[in-house]
Amino acid sequence: MRGKSEVLVIGAGVVGCAIARELAKFKIETVLLEKENDVGSGVSKGNSGVLHTGLYYPKGSLKAKLCVEGRLMFPKLAKQLDVPYKLCGKHVIARTDEELEDLKGLKAVGEDNGVQGLTIISGKELKKREPNVDALSALHSPVAGIFPPYLFTIALAENALNNGVKIYANTKVLTIKEVNSGYKVATTQGVFYTEVIVNSAGLYADRVSAMIGLDKYKLYPCRGEYLILDKKCHELINSMIYPVPPKVAGVLGVHLTPTLDGNILIGPSAEFINERVDSRTTKEKIQQLIEGAKSLLPSIPLNEVIYAFSAVRSKITPPEEKESRDFIIREDLDNFINLIGIESPGLTSSPAIAKMVFQMIRRKMDVKEKIDFNPIRRRTTPFSESSRIKQASLIKGDPAYGEMVCRCEHVSKREVLDALNNPFLARTISAVKYRTRAGMGRCHGGFCLPKIVEILKEEYGMLSEEIHLKNLDSPLFIGTTKGLREKGKSE
Numbered sequence: 001m002r003g004k005s006e007v008l009v010i011g012a013g014v015v016g017c018a019i020a021r022e023l024a025k026f027k028i029e030t031v032l033l034e035k036e037n038d039v040g041s042g043v044s045k046g047n048s049g050v051l052h053t054g055l056y057y058p059k060g061s062l063k064a065k066l067c068v069e070g071r072l073m074f075p076k077l078a079k080q081l082d083v084p085y086k087l088c089g090k091h092v093i094a095r096t097d098e099e100l101e102d103l104k105g106l107k108a109v110g111e112d113n114g115v116q117g118l119t120i121i122s123g124k125e126l127k128k129r130e131p132n133v134d135a136l137s138a139l140h141s142p143v144a145g146i147f148p149p150y151l152f153t154i155a156l157a158e159n160a161l162n163n164g165v166k167i168y169a170n171t172k173v174l175t176i177k178e179v180n181s182g183y184k185v186a187t188t189q190g191v192f193y194t195e196v197i198v199n200s201a202g203l204y205a206d207r208v209s210a211m212i213g214l215d216k217y218k219l220y221p222c223r224g225e226y227l228i229l230d231k232k233c234h235e236l237i238n239s240m241i242y243p244v245p246p247k248v249a250g251v252l253g254v255h256l257t258p259t260l261d262g263n264i265l266i267g268p269s270a271e272f273i274n275e276r277v278d279s280r281t282t283k284e285k286i287q288q289l290i291e292g293a294k295s296l297l298p299s300i301p302l303n304e305v306i307y308a309f310s311a312v313r314s315k316i317t318p319p320e321e322k323e324s325r326d327f328i329i330r331e332d333l334d335n336f337i338n339l340i341g342i343e344s345p346g347l348t349s350s351p352a353i354a355k356m357v358f359q360m361i362r363r364k365m366d367v368k369e370k371i372d373f374n375p376i377r378r379r380t381t382p383f384s385e386s387s388r389i390k391q392a393s394l395i396k397g398d399p400a401y402g403e404m405v406c407r408c409e410h411v412s413k414r415e416v417l418d419a420l421n422n423p424f425l426a427r428t429i430s431a432v433k434y435r436t437r438a439g440m441g442r443c444h445g446g447f448c449l450p451k452i453v454e455i456l457k458e459e460y461g462m463l464s465e466e467i468h469l470k471n472l473d474s475p476l477f478i479g480t481t482k483g484l485r486e487k488g489k490s491e
């Protein structure tokens with residue numbers, strides 16, 4: 001047996017980590033299981049990173065309620081967890097009279113949901129705020145924000161761990177059986193027993209639910225592709241620029257999102273796919289993104305695209321349906337809480353989802369607050385964000401700060417080592433990338449990847465064949481070249 005708990009959460013995405021952190025405030029023995037080798041390895045790492053306000057979801061829906069609550073909870077949480085964010089605001093633009101009517105509709109929905117500060121502004125006013133954008137008018141939502149979703153997920157997980165939650169990575173749930181006192185959960189790393197299960201397995205939540213015989217759910221994977229523009233372009237927009245949403249369920253249309261680091265995201269597209277693991281980018285969708293971006297910002301310099309990536313939505317809405325279905329958060333079986341179809345705005349809603357799940361658990365057990373719960377988690381200030389004087393003193397104290405591993409993002413060897421020393425023991429290229437930004441810059445790993453490989457070999461004694469990009473399915477090396485074989489080297 002690997003472990004015994006009162007609550008076992010399946011899936012360490014932003015939702016599972018937020019739930020684990022919420023439960024950590026109370027005297028509840030909590031275990032969090034993740035099939036991949038790091039937290040936030042699912043859709044929580046690759047999305048728009050937008051703090052939504054609640055314009056798009058019908059009043060009374062869980063999406064509307066939890067999005068509004070989650071956004072209001074976010075600033076305090078981000079401060080406690082030291083996660084950077086910016087309320088840069090959002091403009092949804094109308095180019096025709098018909099679209100202006102749609103804007104009025106969005107404003108009414110938003111106000112119904114309690115979103116504050118919504119105004120419709122003229123094209124002239126928009127031009128003053130966004131000189132590169134032309135439109136007839138725009139709906140301005142000043143409280144919408146941006147943040148790095150991967151840093152948020154990691155921070156939630158670290159804070160949960162520091163407050164007593166046991167987190168097991170590389171632990172895939174295989175079967176679940178009801179036993180006398182709760183559930184027996186068989187995983188790739190042994191058997192766990194628990195009283196309550198929270199299924200927050202994202203794109204696989206329907207399959208986890210089916211493990212206990214609840215096979216009534218079907219998720220429809222829907223891929224969204226993105227392009228990333230170089231930081232050079234950061235002055236092109238000051239806020240998020242969205243079109244009026246197309247009449248497709250749960251899709252907001254190709255939009256432009258500035259990131260905190262100065263890039264601009266173009267996307268996402270929307271395409272129902274058969275395979276959940278299919279994270280390709282395609283010529284056809286990239287073309288669609290380019291057209292979408294040009295229609296919002298005609299002067300957009302597409303030669304500054306540095307990377308393309310995709311993420312897969314876990315939609316509970318079948319492709320043929322026009323209206324987007326709501327989140328499903330319910331106790332489907334005694335002590336078995338299912339979270340199904342947690343698509344956008346799941347990131348924004350995650351703190352409120354966690355509170356809701358806690359309330360469901362509180363009704364079943366006598367829980368007491370932990371007086372020693374520490375809500376604070378600090379990240380080390382990135383070297384690149386430190387002053388020159390501070391940088392000099394850091395290098396004096398530890399020469400590893402003076403060794404640049406990622407030239408584009410100015411990430412030092414010390415920061416790479418700190419990232420690799422993460423508490424989840426994730427020693428992959430992605431673990432470094434999502435903690436430090438090494439590999440997210442203009443050359444996208446061309447310079448730093450071999451250096452990180454060297455660090456893994458030298459500092460951790462890893463062999464080439466043990467080095468992976470993301471998880472055990474993504475080895476970085478697949479064999480030995482002829483030249484190296486002749487020299488007797490391993491790759």
Ligand SMILES: Cc1cc2nc3c(=O)[nH]c(=O)nc-3n(C[C@H](O)[C@H](O)[C@H](O)COP(=O)(O)OP(=O)(O)OC[C@H]3O[C@@H](n4cnc5c(N)ncnc54)[C@H](O)[C@@H]3O)c2cc1C
Binds near residue numbers: 046051052174203345
């Ligand atoms: C293109 C796109 C853009 C988006 N933009 C936004 C946005 O701007 N704002 C916003 O609020 N929301 C956005 N979202 C939605 C948001 O990303 C998701 O709602 C949120 O990340 C879902 O988190 P999760 O924890 O439920 O899922 P995940 O992050 O996928 O986590 C589920 C975890 O469960 C693990 N798991 C699965 N099966 C098992 C198993 N058998 N055993 C153990 N572990 C398992 C997975 O490995 C995974 O890590 C976007 C989504 C997409 C796809």
